[in-house]
Amino acid sequence: MMQNLPIPFLVLSFLTILSALYVVTSKNPVHSVLALIFTFFTISAHYVLLNAQFLAIVNLIVYAGAIMVLFLFVLMLLNLSKETEPVKSNWWGISAAITAGCLLLIITAAFQVSGEAVAKNPVEGIGLVKALGKVLFTRFVVPFELTGILFLASMVGAVLLGKREKGNDALISKEELNG
Amino acid sequence: MLTLMIFLPLLGFVLNGTLGKFLPKAISGWLGTAAVFGSFVIALMSFMDLTGDTTMPERIYTKLFTFLHVGNFHVDFAFQFDRLSAVMTLIITGIGTLIHMYSIAYMHEDDGFYKFFAYLNLFIFNMLVLVLGSNYLMLFFGWEGVGLCSYLLIGFWYKNVDFGKAARKAFIMNRIGDLGLLMGLFLIYDTYGTFEYQDVFKLVFAGSAESNAVNTAIALLLFIGAMGKSAQIPLYTWLPDAMAGPTPVSALIHAATMVTAGIYLVIRSEAIYALSPIAREVVMWIGLATSIMAALIGLKQNDIKKVLAYSTVSQLGLMFIALGCGAYTAALFHVITHAFFKALLFLGSGSVIHGMHHEQDIRQMGGLRKKMPITYLTFLIGTLAITGFPFLSGFFSKDEILMSAFAHNPLVFGLALVSAGITGFYMFRMFFVTFHGTYRNTHHGYDKVHESPLLMTLPLLVLAVLSVIGGAVNLPQYLGESISGGLHHLLSYDGGGQFSPILMYPEHAIELSHTAEIGLLVMAVSVFVIAFLYTRNKYVTQGAVPESDEAQAGMGKVLANKFYVDEAYDTAFVSPIEAAGDVVGNYVDDKGVKGFVDGFGSGSNFISRLLSKIQNGNIEYYLVYMVIGVALLLAFNLF
Amino acid sequence: MIALFVTFFSAVALLFLGLNKKESNYSVFAAISLFASAGLSWACSANLMSFGILESWVPANMMLFGKEQHLFSALLAFIVGLIILMFRKNEIIGNDQLGLMMFSLCGAYMMVSYQHLVMLFLGIEVLSIPLFVLAGASKNNLASNEAALKYFLMGAFSTGIFLLGTAFIYGGTGSLELEMMGIKPSFMHAMEGMPLPVLINAGIVLMSVGLLFKVAAAPFHFWAPDVYEGSPNRTTLYMATIVKIAAFVAFYRFLNTFAGIADAWKGWISVLGGLTILWGNIAALNQTSVKRTLAFSSIAHAGYLVMFLLMADGTNTWILWFYGLAYALASVLVFSIANQLSVSTGKKDFSAFNGLAKRSPIVGVALVVGVLSMAGIPVSAGFNAKFYLFSFAWQHMPWLVGIGLLGSAISVGYYFKFFKHAFMQESEERMPMVDRGWLLLLASLILLLGAMPWAVLNGIF
């Protein structure tokens, strides 16, 4: 089964999974961020494979370009770039892995058993900006407008939370929390 | 008239009960007396009508209202005045009047004077309902009612805790009997479909396909009721304790009237008993046992009223022997005479107690005959009557019982004779110790002892006369055919063609030869003589004083302690029930049932705490729970 | 749609007004505009008014504006208005927070009227994102911070699961439109008796998990007690009522599309419903904090409402509406009393209620009405709501109704703690109570809905 697959797909998939794993396991947050950005790149590549060129670009711009930069920025701001995270006990990792693995197994096994197919009807060009834009501003104009509320709300919210009030120093020190 | 007769005492009760507090004692007392006397007069008139006028129906029947009517269950609130009721009514109201009168003086100093008369009137009312009711349920009304009045009057001096205990004991023992009676009533209704005497007996007589087993069961259940009310083994222990009440009460309720209700019940139900030899046999043997046992206990009692109480129990036993032998007339005869002389004795003892300033122990008395001549004389007559001095009332009635017993079974006769003999011993013992010998009381001087006032001695005299001549109501045949058997004829009246005889199965005249009769008489008299001589020798000539209970030994101790029956009942019934109450209340109910229910609550709380532990505040755990939930859901759905 | 418009623009207006006068309290303005939204929506539902221009702008496959949608919008706006009104004095609330709450309400409107999963997704997010902020709005309060972080992390996580489910559904049915989604599986199920495709099945499960998370049904409820406890009272109340009602309407509409394959989801959803009822009620028994108790109580109520999901035949939405109204009224009543007391006494446990009945009998009576309504004891709105719910659910899942009754019985155990403290305990502290008139009004509203529900329902539906 595997050998029939085209090489680019396999390589991309392999890279995606590998970098995703690195995101999860890396002890250094900055490395995680970088690995995540790399993952986004590979996913964008998948989009290209899937004829979704618009999404490929947007993915890079929004995710890799904006969101991940925000993450990095926060990491730097909070000075978390070092390996500050305490090492978790092994059993916790194992149990987390087992839990996630079970879920994975269940889903994949279910698909294996049923082996179902999705109606294949590839149409040329739906992933282009032109086509998508047309849909977005006709059928999806309402949700598109409503995202305005979302952004307004998140903006106001972020400002609300970020606003420094007087005397707003640490309520509780880390030592206290530890103790 | 009948209604008036019954409700006059109730009126007295209501008046005394509501207004008595505001009335002077004299008015209150005479009011009560008048109410009963009124009833007596009406009863006498009605009795005359009933027996004298042949055009009168064989019973006067009055229905007041329907008491209960549920489906085919129907009970009328109705009264009937027939010959048996008439006799009972006359005793009740007649002796009742005397005792009321006596009480005016006896209770003169008591705070609850009006209350006392109210209770007495209420008692008379209930007693009349008992004997005049036209059906078994009315009888039950009166039956319970007199029990209640007995309770109220025994516990009349409520400040004394022991008296209260005695009162409750009386009521509860009566109730045990009542339960049996009630079951008997249900069985009667179940079998015959009615409570009306007439209808029941008609059906019984017609032998409406009911087996004698059912009748036996009815008879035995009714007898349980009679046991309670008439103080038979095993339900007799309340009667001696009932002496806690004022003495007129003992005279009226616990000697003359209420305790004979059991006899009345059996005579009334003669139709049923007639069909059940087994039940009669039971009645007879229980009567016999009670009679002997009570008499034996009476030998060693030192409380003047206790002696009389055991004597009453013993005499009641004799009556039941008669009933068991089928000699209903004899039993009723003894009821009448016993009412006379026992009331006399009780009132006499009351007079003694009154004169002795509430001293009841005969060992504290002695030599009273000089100070209290009238009491002495009347008491002597009473004693002679009860012990069977020839040609006094008790002699005739007791002999009739003994003869019927002999006709039934010589062994029974022998034992009954023993019982009658013991009567002589304890009665004369008491009599001599009380009135003869020397004065022994240390608290009150001999000079303080006084004769009772006229109001008290007058009833004594009347009763003394009655005790002497009371035998006249049913003289034996050997004294002459024409004057004999008055009561017998009364009860055997065949209803003048209508169906309502008192006794369904006319009693056979006792077929004894004159020799046998004379022989029996001689035996009875000689027993009396022996008793008289022995006690006179011991207590008058030798001047012996009964020793205290502690000094008793052997059989005497057993007798002084009343065969330890009270203790045995305590151990066998009272304590276990109380213990069961404690166990059920404290353990089964509190820990068990409630604990079980509360278990749900504490179980929920336990789970609640468990759930709180799961909710440990750490988001990582929450996420894991959530993913596990998702995984389980997926697994459950996809496979 | 009109409600969304009015709410959104008054929220924006509030934000602008806030620029001028910083310290002012705009609660009354917000409440009035929300009541106006509610009124307008109700007018639309009763065909007294029409805003066809606005609604014709929306493509038909995106949002639906039927009578029910209007009524639910009116209900949501009314409740939020009530919340804002009742809390206007106790905590100083900035106009930004009011604005956020109203933005969030816009998300709720979307959820009740979506016809396309995009709208549902956006609705959930518009509803949630302001709430993440509002949960952490008292910034100096560590509990509030913790609540915000927990809510945010778990909310985002559940969004991920929800989206995976959406993707599966998309793949399985080939559509994201509500009306189209159900056709294929129903057809397959009815005509060929084929097993349900894994994509659809798993999709339903995963999407349901996302929604069950929002309504705080077991075992996806773990966030709820913590977040409810940590958040400011107003936000807690908002979460307990609006989020729940909106999510249930959305859930109901979602499951309604799959009514043809109800066998596939009825079973496990009812099991979760039963679990939620028991979990919520039992866990509440042992709580000391008032808010936490009410949080578990709201979990239990979510469990009862799961019954409603099972009768997904599209005709009984009025039950949910009535239940939502009854539950919200009682919650607002009890929460606002609890809030006032905890503010004035500084206590968070039940001892804050000590001696309430004696100090202020009117508030005592109001508390009684509110709590009895929550417990579902007649004559109260809560009883009627539960009665309608249980009697209709019986035909679908009798044993779940049995568990519901059992849960009601257990719930008495903690609801009556209020009475224990309000009536049996004495207190030295003075407790000034404000808004007694409003509280009494709410209580009478609950009683009115309890005493003559049919008249009210007939007037509205």
Added chain:
Amino acid sequence: MSILNIFSQVEISHYIYLSTVLFCIGLFGVLFRRNAIILLMCIELMLNAVNLLFTAFSSYMGDSDGQIFVFFIMVVAAAEAAVGLAILVLVYRNTRSTDVSFLDQLKG
């Protein structure tokens, strides 16, 4: 206009597997890590897995709705990240930590 004619060479199920695997990796990360920022990143990873799946379905079925949906997911993710990071900063300011397991004051 595809670089490869991938639709004929790769079954859709492979994309499903790939996305699921990615999703589960993200999920594993959420469960495994304690740093809130990493958690957030793992969630982004999960969202991206979903995006990939949507896109794949959309492309295979020739239906543009899926891609629009992905677009909206991205929009939402951005908003969410903004608010999330704001919360995180707030928490960090108060506790000097981004470790989620320290925040367990609310419990019971």
Added chain:
Amino acid sequence: MEVIIIPILASIAVMALGKKNQIWMSALLSMLPLIFIAQFFNHVGVDGGWKTLFDQPWISDNIRFTTGFDGLTGILLLLTNILVPVIILGGIRNDENRVKITALTLFMQGALNGVFMAQDGLMFYIFWELALIPIYFITLTMSGENAFKITLRFFIYTFVGSLAMLASLIYLFLHTANYSFAFEALRAVELSHTESIFVGGGILLAFLVKIPVLPFHSWQADTYTNTPAAGTMLLSGIMLKMGLYGLLRWFLPLAPESIEFYQPWVIGLSVAGVLYGALIAIRQKDMKRLVAFSSLSHVGLIAAGIFTLTLEGLEGSVIQLFVHGINVVGLFLVIELIERSTGTRMLGELGGLAKNNRLFMIFFMLIALGTVAVPFTNGFPGELLLLKSLYAYRPNLSLLAGLTIIFCAVYVFRMVQFSMFGEGKGEVASLKWNEILAFGIITFFILGLGFMPQILIDIVHNSIVQIGQWVSEARGVMS
């Protein structure tokens, strides 16, 4: 309708007037419904079946607010509206809670009237629950260590029972032709045997808890003991009768198919309860507790009588439920007055109270006699009929239950003895006019019904015969 509304309005009025209200005013208000009840007796009468008086859609078009009247309802209405004035006159202590308790009592009067008049299943349930609420708040005014636990147990216990009944009613409701809760509609539902056992069981549970019959009684004693007197009187005097009324009115007609199944159980448990309660009562020192267990004993007999399904049993139970209400309220009133004067109700600490207050003594004695069921007091006819019906069912059970007439005498007279007799250890304050009136009403019924129980039977006969017919139709034959 009026008899429901008036007390509730009166309750609000009393609450609003606050401390100013006089005992007489509230008593008069509570007597107002009697006028209407008299009208019902006059104009509606007790000859026909259950006549509808008022009918309006309520919870839905077919779930209606429907009130009706017949003999059975009439008896219960009489009981309620006689006892509530008595309670208000004598049973409410003049302390800070008086206004509250008076208002709650009046409210409860309205709710109880609703229970007894409801012709609609859901209305019945609603008022059933509604009647529970005032009593709950009355119990909440008690103090003590376990107070909350006790009230909670009481409430949850009865609530669970009620919910079971609700479930059963809903089940029947869903099987009616047009989704109606109307009594006739519910009755018309045909149930299979198994169904009827479950449905009947649910309905039965609510009533058995309320009555209470043996294993469901553990809320009773503690609640009685700790509740303020008014609450105890309401509970024992009227609330228990709700359960018995429910058995007659709702259980028997609605689930007659299941009676066969439950009959031996209920009778067995009831008779066991008769002895159980009596045994415990014998050893109690707290007078209230004693009466509580005696109540368990008495109502057990009533329940057993109902389940014999004989006319004697059914009508006897109606008499007895009326009479027990009167008597037990009287007893609790006595206990309350003793406690008010002496500060205790422990038998060991009392004694000799008869000395200074004869009137009180007379009232106490009469009530005690009524309780002991001495002839010519009201307790007797009912007990007679019940034992008789039980005898028709099983003679040996009748004998066992009949032991109660012995035990009852034991514990009642023990109570009288240790409180009233013996050496004086305290005094009862002389009775005020309101208390005398309260006692007067009670003694009037004690004596009146002792002579004329047939009055009650005439009132209730037609209703009972109708219920009997329904049962016998379903069971084939009725004895």
